[in-house]
Amino acid sequence: MIPEDFLEELRSRVSIAKIIGQKVAWDPRKSNPSRGEYWGLCPFHQEKTPSFKVDDQKGFYICFGCHAKGDAIKFLRETGNIGFMDAAAVAGDAAISVNIASMTGRADFTGLETWNPNAAPGAVGTGATWLDGDLGYTIAVRGNTFRETGGDAGTLTGIFTGRAHDGAAGTLERSDLTAAFVASR
Numbered sequence: 001m002i003p004e005d006f007l008e009e010l011r012s013r014v015s016i017a018k019i020i021g022q023k024v025a026w027d028p029r030k031s032n033p034s035r036g037e038y039w040g041l042c043p044f045h046q047e048k049t050p051s052f053k054v055d056d057q058k059g060f061y062i063c064f065g066c067h068a069k070g071d072a073i074k075f076l077r078e079t080g081n082i083g084f085m086d087a088a089a090v091a092g093d094a095a096i097s098v099n100i101a102s103m104t105g106r107a108d109f110t111g112l113e114t115w116n117p118n119a120a121p122g123a124v125g126t127g128a129t130w131l132d133g134d135l136g137y138t139i140a141v142r143g144n145t146f147r148e149t150g151g152d153a154g155t156l157t158g159i160f161t162g163r164a165h166d167g168a169a170g171t172l173e174r175s176d177l178t179a180a181f182v183a184s185r
Contacts, residue, residue, distance in 0.1 A: 015056055016056055036058075059072065103140065
């Protein structure tokens with residue numbers, strides 16, 4: 001079972017509008033992106049006028065037609081995407097280094113292995129190599145946050161954690177992987 005505090009952290013970092021927007025076309029007349037409100041046709045039932053609302057700031061969706069509602073994880077489970085718990089596990093090492101003078105650095109993920117869906121990651125060396133086993137990104141740091149500025153495909157964002165910034169957490173979104181990561185000294 002995945003700890004609830006991890007799921008809450010994941011929900012707070014993922015844009016529900018971005019996830020749902022891969023399946024639902026937003027109605028530009030009814031949507032108000034500056035307030036984080038998006039409207040579209042409900043993916044759960046047939047309709048002709050948009051009754052499906054996503055509140056990106058609060059992290060939920062609701063359909064006023066069929067009364068479907070939930071968060072990003074529930075949406076992924078219910079729309080036929082890979083189920084959150086059915087996804088193949090990918091694990092490896094994360095290293096983040098920062099040059100304080102230039103506020104730039106690198107985020108490298110190495111030794112990436114995958115295991116079958118519903119299987120917890122095993123000991124190092126027991127999984128199959130995921131892609132070529134490595135992903136690397138150049139990063140820019142601003143305050144206690146960082147984001148990728150180049151490197152392998154994908155969008156990498158994160159924050160430094162702890163009073164001495166001795167840890168990091170974030171998300172990596174690619175066409176073939178949506179992942180959360182944690183790194184510590």
